[in-house]
Amino acid sequence: MKDNKEHILKKAFLLFMRKSYKAVTLKDIIHATGLSNGTFYYYFENKEQLFKEVVEQYMFKLTRQTFENSPKDSLYNFIRHALNNFQNIFNTLHRNTESDLNMNFFSFLFEALRYFPELQEELLKIQAQETNAWVKIIGIAKKNGEIRQDIPDDAAAKLFIYASDGNRMDYVLDKDIEALKSRMEILWNELYNILRV
Structure with missing residues (x-):
């Protein structure tokens, strides 16, 4: 069943x-x-109930898992974990759509928010979860002496998040998951190196 x-x-x-x-x-x-x-x-x-469950299954559930059980010991390990989770999400979506992800996925997201504004609250919760996870690990990395102390935790977190968001929009155009992962890894590694002591 x-x-x-x-x-x-x-x-x-x-x-x-x-x-x-x-x-x-x-x-x-x-x-x-x-x-x-x-x-x-x-x-x-x-159809409305089905659509909401599709959104839950293929967007919210997958996205929520990105920062669950993430490493708490270092920013470096956290970044590796996040990169692997993003790869897993894209692989799962690719398997389930039987095609390359493209602008249709982002259209699907925006359509969900347009027709069902109540879904925005769940998306905002997921974004807050992501921000909190980055802020928390950055605070830990500062305490451990892994990174500099002079950049506010939330500003450093936003640098990682916005680099990721912009990179995913590039993916809409080039449709290459390996290029996406490579760009994210390069950007996050550069940010990490800038923040290091």
């Missing part, structure tokens, strides 16, 4: 990525899954 729900979520995600929330019909979704109407309605009341 769980497999049917995951199958519906994956097929719906593919459709929402290729078209849009508005353009995809329940008939499209049911046809793409190859399941019956009854099976669909066993798991989901309507």
